[in-house]
Amino acid sequence: MKLTEILKKYFSKDQILSNVDVAPYLTSKVSKIVNCIVKIKTIQDWKKLAEFIKTEKLIPGIIGGGSNMVVIKAEHPFYLLNQYRDKKVVSEDKTYVYIKVSSGYNMNALVNETLQLGLSGIEYHLGLPGTVGGAVVMNSKWTKPLAYVGDVVESAEILDLDGNFKTVSADYFNFSYDYSFLQTTKEFLVSVVLKLKKSKKDLVAQRAKSALEYRKQTQPFGVFTAGCFFQNISEELKEKLNLPTTSAGYLIDQCGLKGFSIGDFVVSDKHANFIINRGKGSYQDLEKIIEIIKHKVKHKFGVDLKLEVKLD
Ligand SMILES: Cc1cc2nc3c(=O)[nH]c(=O)nc-3n(C[C@H](O)[C@H](O)[C@H](O)COP(=O)(O)OP(=O)(O)OC[C@H]3O[C@@H](n4cnc5c(N)ncnc54)[C@H](O)[C@@H]3O)c2cc1C
The missing domain is CATH 3.90.78.10 (UDP-N-acetylenolpyruvoylglucosamine reductase, C-terminal domain)
Incomplete structure (x- = not known):
């Protein structure tokens, strides 16, 4: 059976793009025709993907914001386009707010929203293109001062290559410069809980503004x-x-x-x-x-x- 026909058993027709150029989904706009792209928009879609992986034993590649990847060989049978956007505060104490955010959430939107709440932890990433998933998997950084996205990860929900969901703590990621363990395992990041510190709105806004200004001057x-x-x-x-x-x-x-x-x-x-x-x-x-x-x-x-x- 053709891959598109198999995918239609799990996903709706309008989620599946066949024989399609990835260029519009990458910030580099480098062209490459791939077999299929499947748009993942909800947690139900992730569950369907888990079922697909378990049954069909096929592992797709994943594109977040496409701002740190170029498709050259297209060795995966198909690609996911992660458009799963969801966010909620899960708990808070005197010092911290814990926010669960889906991996397809726009990183820059998230930074702006946390600035509005006077939360500190990701303010230096104002202007970072892409999704939360890409930022965590790549452990994206700001260097002046040094701040990694992985610094604020508390826990995460992952889909493994056998089609099982698991919850892991920050240690699992083994974060270092430009690296998280998911780059090795090729597992999928579904959502993440970020630990953000209650702070003064003006202070975090000022830090974000200076980082964005520096970004504009140098990039x-x-x-x-x-x-x-x-x-x-x-x-x-x-x-x-x-x-x-x-x-x-x-x-x-x-x-x-x-x-x-x-x-x-x-x-x-x-x-x-x-x-x-x-x-x-x-x-x-x-x-x-x-x-x-x-x-x-x-x-x-x-x-x-x-x-x-x-x-x-
Ligand atoms: C103008 C510009 C400025 C930039 N500035 C910075 C910067 O200041 N600091 C910095 O570190 N980077 C920077 N980058 C690089 C890039 O924006 C970041 O690495 C960003 O966090 C990547 O997110 P993304 O969603 O676009 O990832 P993508 O490019 O979509 O994916 C990157 C990798 O992660 C994988 N991936 C994506 N989502 C998931 C997921 N949910 N589960 C598992 N794997 C996944 C992909 O398969 C791919 O291998 C910049 C890029 C541009 C174009």
Whole structure:
């Protein structure tokens, strides 16, 4: 039986897109035709997915806001588009408010809502594109000052690859720089409970505003990109090589690559770690420009740059 026909046994027709380009769902707008996309909008859809996985033994890939991934090989039989948006306060004490939020919730909307409530914990992520799910799985960060999304995770609900739901605590994620354990297990994040500190509204608003201003000064805006393509290097490597910074953008810039282009992809003049798609960039050209950047940085500094963006 064709995959679309199998999917129709679990999901409604209007949730399933067949033979479809992923470009509209990725901030880089890089085109790739995939078999199917299934839109997940409710907790019932997650339950249907669990049933599907148990019975059909097929594991899809997942796209959140598509702001840190590019689909290149499309090895998954199909993709989920996570549009599950739900949020509620589950408990509070004198110091903290615990908010359960679905993984498809827009991260920037959540930050704005917590600012309105004078809650501290994710204020530095104002302007972070994508979903809460992507932010937790990628352990997205702000560096001035250093703040990870994983810092405020209390617990989470996960769907594993056998189709079972489980509740895990923050420890399960093994959070570190650009990493959570879900990147290894490939399990799905369904929802998360965040622990946010009661604070002064003006204080959190000021922190958020200064982070957003810095973001606007240093990052290209209104362009097609998947953000920083490469991870920064470690403090140890920086010391060993006697470099002034851990920034991957600095290394790329020092190789004279700002403005360098392959096809429709160009290294941003504003921030050399951002590769911008001028419109019709193909995934083949993206692979080429990534290889050239890695090669030049290796040649000049002896550093093997690691990708931050997930190539799926
Ligand atoms: C302009 C711009 C600025 C950015 N600024 C920052 C920044 O300041 N700091 C930073 O750290 N990053 C930054 N990023 C990168 C990106 O926005 C973040 O990593 C973001 O949190 C990713 O969320 P997303 O929903 O878009 O994830 P996606 O790109 O959709 O997914 C990323 C990965 O997580 C997986 N995934 C997504 N949702 C789930 C889920 N529910 N369950 C399991 N796996 C899942 C995907 O399969 C993929 O492998 C920026 C990107 C852009 C374009």
